[in-house]
Amino acid sequence: MWMSDTAILVNTAVAVVAIVVLIVRFKLNPLVALVLGSCYLGLAAGLGVSKTVETVGKGFGDILAEIGLLIAFGVLMGAILRDLRAIERLVDKLFHVFGPKRIPHAMALTITTFLQSIYLDVLLVISAPLARAIAPKLGKYGTARMATALAIGLECGIVFTVPGVGALALAGLLDVPLGTYLLYGLIVVIPTVAIAITITTFLLTRGWWKPELDEQELPQAPNPEPEPTSTGGTSTLTKTKTEPRLVLLFAPLLTALVLVAVGAIAKMANWSNPVVDLLSSPMIALLIGLVGTCLVGRKYMGQPKVEESLATGLRQSGQILLLSGVGGSxxxxxxAVGVGDILGKYLSASTWAPLLVVWALAAVLHVAVGSVTISAITAAGLLAPIAPALGLSPVLIALAAGAGSLFLVHLTSNTFWLLQSLMGQTxxxxxxxxxxxxxxxxxVAMGPILALSIFL
Structure with a gap:
């Protein structure tokens, strides 16, 4: 390419800064901003009009071809589970099993590993009133403990756990097999959530949390959420005569995740079987999960209600699909402009330094843009070409980008304001x-990620 390495890097930096400014300063839709930034980079770096348009379109199509159906299947399963009241009942069960002392950790780990098919805002709106009902039973710092657990569990699940939308997008952009991402994501997310909640709770309960300044009175709703009870009696959550057992509600989703994990393990063991290969492919596994969830929903809600749930899920998945697509662009x-080859010359061949660069880049983007998903996708897209030059495993780059994108969720985040209002915080x-x-x-997440880099 005729353009110098410096000019290409400068134009790449200009494109990224322009994307951030368009989103933050001019309130332009991220979809449009990402496409404009991609077009600018292609033209400024000398790809030419035809090649730029072709590259942007092909990048969009390639990523959707890889993860589009996976995102849709996951969101649709989540929509039906929501309408089956699966989350309310699961939280109630957790409270009875683990009790007040362990419920923050139990609820956060369940959300981050088990409920990522639920659209984030929907999951938060459903789970926050339940967490709020539990908080008074935990004493003076109940609100702080439950709000911390919700925030960490929800945000970590997006980027580390399949089928979280961020995790699917990262795996797709970096060509990471979904089963591989599922296994390594769980290795990272479980200790991360447990340790982060423990550290934050320690700080909050040692004088940092001031209830008189950090909490506000919540208005009493006309029909408040029923509170879980810690007694051995019947749960106060309303039950119908035909309410199915929890294990039945979640069986299809669990089956799908187990199938994907089996496929990843079989691949690592260099074992192949046509039937296993088919059933463990992510698309078929999640399709099996969706069909099973539909059948459960049809039995206990009726077909019309299932259709309503699916329609809601389709509306929710549209924006996610488009954003993932333009991230691919x-x-x-x-x-195409060769940024990966250029950066590969200058970054150390050690594993740690590039992973910290990925984390830092995603962190800066998140602070500026305020979206976990957008910052993770953008950072992964920028750094993905470096992986071949450095011999880095793509799954490490994906996980590091996910970790960095969690840094400083603040006032530009919709999740921040939902947690603030729904949990009664100032x-x-x-x-x-x-x-x-x-x-x-x-x-904290960078600890297990850097540990994994020793073996991958």
Whole structure:
């Protein structure tokens, strides 16, 4: 390419800064901003009009071809589970089993590993009133503990756990087999969530949390959420005569995840079987999960209600699919102009330094843009071409980008304001539980990621 390495890097930096400015300063839709940034980079770096348009379109199509159906299947399963009241009942069960002392950890780990098919805002709106009902049973710091658990569990699940939308997008952009991402994501997310909640709770309960300043009175709703009870009696959550057992509700989703994991393990063991290969392919596994969830929903809600749930899920998945697609456009353009080869010359061949660069880049993008998913996708797209030059495993880059994108969830995040209002926190309180708590998780996550880099 005739353009110098410096000029290409400068134009790449200009494209990224322009994307951030368009989103933050001019409130332009991220979809449009990412496409404009991709087009600018292609033209400025000398690809030419035809090649730029072709690259942007192909990048969009390639990523959707890889993960589009996976995102849709996951969101549709989540929509039906929501309408089956699966989450309310699961939280109630967790409270009875683990009791007040362990419920924050139990609820967060369940959300982050088990419920990522539920659309984030929907999952938060459903789970926050339940967490709020539990909080008074935990004493003076109940609100702080439950808000911290929700924030860390929800945000970590997006980027580390399949089928979280961020995890699917990262795996697709970096060509990481979904089963591989599922296994390594669980290795990272479980200790990260447990340790981050423990650290944040320790700080909050040692004088940092001031109930009189960090909490606010919540208005009493006309029909308040029923509170879980810690007695051995019947749960106060309303039950119908035909309400199915929890294991039946979640069996299809669990089956899908187990199939994907089996496929990954078989691949690592260099064992192949046509039937196993088919059933464990992510698309077929999640399709099996969706069909099973539909059948459960049809039996206990009726077909019309299932159709309503699916329609809601389709509306929710549209924006996610488009954002993932344009993330693919940016990644393809960056690869086409040769940024990966250029950066590969200058970054150390050691594993740690590039992974810290990925984390830092995603963190800066998140602070500027305020979206975990967008910052993770953009950072992964920028750094993906470096992997071949450095011999880095793509799954490490994906996980590091996910970890960095969690840093400093703040006032530009919709999740921040939902947690602030639904959990009865002041803005000051939400900055402690959500912003500080998730930032601690962002840093903690790099521990297991760097440990994995020794073996991968």
């Amino acid at each position: 940016l990644a393809a353009t960056i690869k 803005t000051r309180g939400a900055l402690k539980t959500c912003s500080a708590g998730v930032s601690i998780a962002s840093v």
